[in-house]
Amino acid sequence: xxYIAPKTVLCIHDLSGAGRCSMGAAAPVLAAMGHQPIMLxxxxxxxxxxxxxxxxxxxxxxxxPAALQHYRELGLQIDCIYSGxxxxxxxxxLVRRAFEFWPExxxxxxxxxxxxxxxYTGMExxxxxxxxxxxxxxxxxxxxxxxxxxxxxxxxxxxxxxxGAGALAEELAGLCGQTVVTGLPQGRHLxxxxxxxxxxxxxxxxxxxxYPGTGDLFASVLVGxxxxxxxVSAAADAAAGFVAEAIENTDPAANPALGxxxxxxxGRLAGRGV
Ligand code: PXL
Numbered sequence: 001x002x003y004i005a006p007k008t009v010l011c012i013h014d015l016s017g018a019g020r021c022s023m024g025a026a027a028p029v030l031a032a033m034g035h036q037p038i039m040l041x042x043x044x045x046x047x048x049x050x051x052x053x054x055x056x057x058x059x060x061x062x063x064x065p066a067a068l069q070h071y072r073e074l075g076l077q078i079d080c081i082y083s084g085x086x087x088x089x090x091x092x093x094l095v096r097r098a099f100e101f102w103p104e105x106x107x108x109x110x111x112x113x114x115x116x117x118x119x120y121t122g123m124e125x126x127x128x129x130x131x132x133x134x135x136x137x138x139x140x141x142x143x144x145x146x147x148x149x150x151x152x153x154x155x156x157x158x159x160x161x162x163x164g165a166g167a168l169a170e171e172l173a174g175l176c177g178q179t180v181v182t183g184l185p186q187g188r189h190l191x192x193x194x195x196x197x198x199x200x201x202x203x204x205x206x207x208x209x210x211y212p213g214t215g216d217l218f219a220s221v222l223v224g225x226x227x228x229x230x231x232v233s234a235a236a237d238a239a240a241g242f243v244a245e246a247i248e249n250t251d252p253a254a255n256p257a258l259g260x261x262x263x264x265x266x267g268r269l270a271g272r273g274v
Contacts, residue, residue: 006036007227008077010105012064012095013084013216015041016055019048020259021213022085022112026220032266033224038078040067042091049121050212051257059087064094068101078102082223083133084216085112087122092129099136106226109137109176110219113146115183117155131175139232140176141219143183147172159185162201169195180236182218192218192236200233204240207247213259218243225274238274 009030013022027037042064046056071078081102083095099107111130113123131150134140147168148155160168165184172179173196184191189203218239225235246262254261 007079009080014043016045016048025216029220032269080106084110107137110141139178147181165193169193198232
């Protein structure tokens with residue numbers, strides 16, 4: 001009998017019931033890629049905050065630290081810690097503590113702060129803490145807006161060419177050894193750029209539709225692919241490809257705030273080498 005051991009990923013995100021983002025993207029994607037997501041919700045929301053009205057909200061408060069302590073006492077092996085949207089005041093401390101408890105884990109921080117040149121609702125005061133978290137991570141995955149916020153740069157008014165994109169990803173490497181900046185428009189393409197240990201630019205034809213949660217989908221596929229032993233550039237390419245396919249699979253007449261229809265495509269992730 002040959003056993004296939006899954007990699008274990010501690011996912012520290014909010015759980016938004018509807019809207020296909022954060023934990024709602026991370027858990028199915030990682031599981032489809034053969035990994036075990038350990039879901040540590042920091043807050044419960046009926047939906048994300050991006051265009052579906054005022055969500056019902058419940059911060060998880062002391063639950064997170066208690067859950068971490070329990071996992072430590074159980075002696076769980078954690079191969080990767082993957083954090084995303086952190087809305088609560090104690091949430092950044094929670095991720096820091098997880099990094100301390102499992103120093104050998106691959107630490108991936110998606111510094112969720114905003115998009116389209118602006119902060120998400122209520123995230124303005126989270127910037128210094130998120131920046132600190134990035135310093136403790138192995139890989140960070142900001143979008144263009146977040147990259148500029150982290151660096152204290154003005155939001156660019158023009159597209160960045162390949163060299164500009166690479167330079168931005170490289171500048172961020174002062175914060176973290178491996179950076180991947182996503183959502184970089186380049187003419188007919190959308191690019192992401194790696195800086196630090198692996199430098200690269202990956203491009204896909206741009207699809208002129210935008211949906212909340214695609215950043216979380218991208219990050220989750222990238223995490224899953226890294227844990228399968230892929231190079232960061234290959235993982236980023238796979239993630240960009242999956243997001244493009246998921247957008248193409250979404251009826252343009254559907255409410256975009258409900259996110260992309262990725263579920264029917266999850267089997268493709270299972271089958272892929274990346
Ligand atoms: O996709 C990022 C995200 C995650 N979680 C919540 C959000 C957002 C973006 O708006 O509101 C609750």
